[in-house]
Structures are given as C-alpha cells and as structure tokens.
Amino acid sequence: MVAGALGGEPAAFAELATRHRARVERICQRFFSDTEQVRDLAQETFIHAYGGLKGYRAEIPFGAWLRAIAINLCYDELRRRRRRPEELVADFSAAEANWVGLINTATPEELVEAAEERREAKVLADKLLATLRPEDRLVLTLQNGEELSVSEIAGIVGWSEAKVKIRAFRARQALRRQAARLVGPRKAENE
C-alpha cells in the first residue's frame, strides 16, 4: 500500500490515511485537548506526509514516520503558542479544586485510592504539564504518554540522547515545582 502511494496512487494514500488516522489523532491528543486543533494537526500531518512521500525510506515503518511528522507539527504548534513558562494553573474546575483539596487533607492511602477513581487527577496532572516550556512538555509527553525511549525521542526531535535525558530530568523537576505550589504545609503536626 505504501508502495502504491509512492507510485502516485491516490487510493493507496487515502487508504493509508484512513488506516493511520486514529493513531495520528491520538498522538496529537497528547499535546492538545481541543478537538478541532487535534483534527487540524492530523490533517496537516497527512498533507506533509503526502508532500514528503518521495523522501520516505521503506526501511522505516510508515506509522513511525507519520508519528514523527505529527510530533514535529505538535511541537511546532506548542512553540507557536509560546505560553508564559511555568505560570500556575489558574482555571480549575470544581472537581479539580476538590482534588487539590484532597491532596492537602487526605491520608496517603486515601490519595492512592482516590486517584484511581478520579478522572480529574489525570486532567490536573495534564494541566500542570501544560504550564511547562514546550521542550519540557514534548519530552515528558513522548516519554510518559507515547512511552518512547530516549533514543527514539532523540531520533524524532533531532536532539542528542544526552540532551533528551537532561531535558527529561529538568522537565520532571519543573513539573514537581509546579505541583508543589498546590501543596500547602501539613496541618500542625500535633493535630
């Protein structure tokens, strides 16, 4: 099918796009929650892929090649938005505010249990991630969301493996700093 697309068969490319659409959208969803944005980026991924078919090398799985294009476009979009780095999450929903309340009052065991049931725990963690610099978001998303290895990330974004490791380490530190701002001091020890 890839060969067909390479040979200029529109039907083959359409079939490839249909087959890979969900996966490409899932990658974009890791970076953006807005449905329109996700669709736009998926669309751009396929348009870029089509334009670059001549440069595609068959030894790379087509899905991996598409994924790299999608990641590039998402990263570009993150940088374009240029949100002020490490600003605190301000827009909590009631459920998220409630989760922050629990974080500060529940016992560790209760927290472990509650996190499992509460979707807002993940949503809030994603919001914290969204406050980081684009390169920090990129590396944490690829590592923890897409579960890519350091060498895979290095290959996709064109960084050295050392840079990926250092960036990931700093990104985790930044994420923790952001989270720590939501955690107050424990109530009086003797309470």
Added chain:
Amino acid sequence: MMNCFETRQEFVSFWRGALDRERRRVLLAHLQGCSKCDRAFRTFALTAPMLHPKGEAVAASGDAAPQAVSRGMPQDLPQDLPIGMSMSGARRADATRAAEILRRASVCRLEPRRRVRQWRELAAGVSAVAAAALVAYFSVAAPPQSFDEVVTSSDSISETVPLPGTDFLGQRIPSIPAVSSDLAG
C-alpha cells in the same frame, strides 16, 4: 526503619500498590512522622497520574535520575529519521492533491481550517502593517533599543525571534499557510 531517601524511592511502588505489607507500614509510619516526605508524597500524587499511570511496570519509573529513562521499548525508529526530506517535499501542488485525496477519503474536513487560515493570514497581514508603521515611527521618534522592546512584546512579530531549542531537526517545518492557501483555491 526507612530514611527519607529510601522512603521517596518507594513512592512509585506504593502508588501502584506494589509494596508488601511490611514496607507499606514502614513507609506510612515515615510519612506520618516526617512532614517533608509527607509533602513530597502529596506533590508526587499530583504528578503521578501523568508520570506514573497505574498499570505500568514499576521499573519504568524515571523519577530517580536521568539514567533511568530508557524503557527498552522496541526500536522501530532509526537514529536519523529523514524528516527534513519529508518536510521539504511538501509542495503546493502536492498539498492540494493530498487535501483532495484526504477529503475524498473523509479523513479530514478541510472547510473550517480554510477559514481559520484566512483569519490568521489576515491577522498576520494587519500585524505586518502595524510593524511597518512602528518601524517608521520609531526610526524617527525613538532610539533603536526602544523599538526592540516594542517588537519583542508583540506575539506576531516575535515569532521570527529564535526560540529555545531551534536546533530541532536542524530545520523548520515548511510554511503551512502556503499549503492552506492552496486548499482555499
């Protein structure tokens, strides 16, 4: 008895329910008596749904040190993905054709995007005119450094200022508005 370092090393296992009863008891006792580790755990709990989703192998924890990040996933990517080649090949005619194929395959809906692009292009045009006006004004009325301050505070213009991490792929993705203007036709 666990010290603070050991306690924090156990957070991921505790989070995933992978601690045996005795270690769990010791960890909880430490958290009860150590306000610093208690706070560290609460901070951990905020980020864990993203960094340590339950169901993953405990060994995947990357919190401890940079060396721990490799997950040993299948290596389906070569070290040097030829993305630059793929991106630079995205020409207008190709993009138009791709859009047509995708539309027929119902993979993408192109209409709304077209409108968004048109608005973006209009906004970019307005910004360019405003920038030109500012250049003209400040070149007469103010020293050059004042102009720099003004332009770097503008979103539309500051896009041309190199951002951190521009070594990314050693190249930029080709101008996407050019692609979309074809779609509009």
